[in-house]
């Protein structure tokens with residue numbers, strides 16, 4: 001877990017559990033407050049009917065204030081929807097939900113988390129960067145609704161062999177020095 005998530009997890013007491021149908025009213029309220037092109041109730045239900053699709057919610061004082069939907073794939077988890085209600089942001093709830101996902105990764109099987117984030121969604125990009133996700137590539141015209149590009153972001157479990165990797169020299173610095 002990164003420094004940001006450890007610090008954040010001390011801020012608000014959150015209960016993270018599986019999503020159930022009764023949560024959908026609060027989930028939809030947070031969804032509509034968070035996204036210009038929001039999912040409908042049917043979108044959530046259709047998604048959660050898939051065998052590899054999992055929903056989680058974060059509760060504070062028995063109120064649902066955050067949710068996350070992800071897919072299980074052979075070698076990765078793919079985050080497809082995620083938000084914290086605006087009034088509860090920057091209190092560490094998002095980081096605690098992502099920490100829960102980190103706990104489901106193993107270095108030999110599901111070793112990474114992937115997600116697409118809108119090019120204009122700087123807040124989310126900064127959030128995921130703070131949790132050690134890396135932007136891997138641009139996916140042009142990814143969103144059918146607006147035609148916007150997406151960044152593919154990934155988090156990898158540290159490989160046990162990482163310490164043995166060569167220390168790459170910075171070629172640009174070398175060039176400038178010569």
Ligand SMILES: CC(C)(COP(=O)(O)OP(=O)(O)OC[C@H]1O[C@@H](n2cnc3c(N)ncnc32)[C@H](O)[C@@H]1OP(=O)(O)O)[C@@H](O)C(=O)NCCC(=O)NCCS
Nearest residue numbers: 034082083084089090091092093094095123124126127130
């Ligand atoms: C992205 C989102 C889920 C983050 O949830 P959150 O609970 O506010 O995040 P946290 O409080 O756990 O933030 C953890 C760290 O991430 C970084 N971070 C979070 N939001 C940030 C922002 N708006 N700007 C810069 N850094 C940010 C910070 O380093 C923060 O630690 P700090 O508050 O101690 O500085 C929330 O902003 C959200 O719901 N956004 C709208 C929906 C959305 O964009 N979802 C993602 C779609 S890909």
